[in-house]
Amino acid sequence: GARVAPEGYAAAEGAQGLVVTRAGQPFGYADGAEAKRAANAWCGPRGVASGDLDNFRDDAWVFPGGCA
Numbered sequence: 001g002a003r004v005a006p007e008g009y010a011a012a013e014g015a016q017g018l019v020v021t022r023a024g025q026p027f028g029y030a031d032g033a034e035a036k037r038a039a040n041a042w043c044g045p046r047g048v049a050s051g052d053l054d055n056f057r058d059d060a061w062v063f064p065g066g067c068a
Contacts, residue, residue: 003042011042017064018048026059035061043067 005011010021020035020042021027027035032054039048039061049065056062 003044006038006041009038009042011039013066017062018042018066019060019062021060027056027061029056032056032061036063039063 003011005020008023010023012019018039020039022031022035022038036048036050036054039050042048044067046068048063049068050063051065053064054061055064
């Protein structure tokens with residue numbers, strides 16, 4: 001089925017990986033754990049492929065590995 005981001009978040013998969021943003025108050029660098037929870041919810045049972053290359057850029061958290 002179609003992937004759905006948790007309420008209050010948006011997620012998009014593209015060339016740079018999975019990009020997660022937050023509605024209202026943009027993410028900050030310290031919000032990585034929250035962004036990862038949203039990414040896991042988007043990705044479903046297998047979760048997000050998180051690792052050392054995860055990065056914060058332009059109010060978004062980027063998970064280059066995408067979904068696991």
